[in-house]
Amino acid sequence: MTWFLLALVVAGTAAGDLCQSIGMKQQGAIRDFRPGALGRVLSLAARNRWVLASIGCFAVSFFGFLGLVSIVDLSFAAPATAAAYVVETLLARYVLKESISRQRWAGALLVTLGVVLVSL
């Protein structure tokens, strides 16, 4: 159960970020930064099925995390979810076709290690 819930948390977070990235890139790069544009961003986002799906994914991840901390210590649950950094970097590489240089990989591993240490 622990590993299932942990997988749910990591997969939910990663799928959520992935959907959000796909949805926002579909809209095209935002170039209007006047204060009124904020409302337009929200209404665009609210009508984009990828962005809506991302919210569902985050909800799954959130409730998965609640379930996880109800059966294991937070000092296991919080650092374990740092795996999302590695999973998301891989998804960015293979699904979004981003090019992850050695430098970016080194950064990703340092950040993951750091998040594990911070939340232990």
Place this chain on the structure above:
Amino acid sequence: MKTRVFLLIIIVANAVGNVLLSYGMRQVGSIASYSPLELVAGSLRAAGNPWVLAGVGLLAVFFVAHLMVLSWADLSYILLMTSAGYILVTLLSWSWLGERVSPGRWAGTAAIAAGVALVGRTPVSTVPRP
């Protein structure tokens, strides 16, 4: 440049939003039970606390800025750069909430800072876009 400004907004709004929420919720007091009635009553009490309201407002700013920046930047870039928020949260909870920070947590904070410094030197976007 534009991306750096957005990263700053995202990191600060998220970290300060969460710290304000935590500070406000400590004033509101813990939610005694998970019965629906108590949850509603607790939410109403929380909504009347100015720190909680300010925290929720900042988290909304975070959400919109994060959506906007993803319209042009790599997910792998934004994801890793925003982990700098952990550094800010550690500093804020140490200096403002008066929490004790363990040596392990300082070491983790340093590793995140090194990772962010590396990723910050890679291009914001590596995918050709129209």
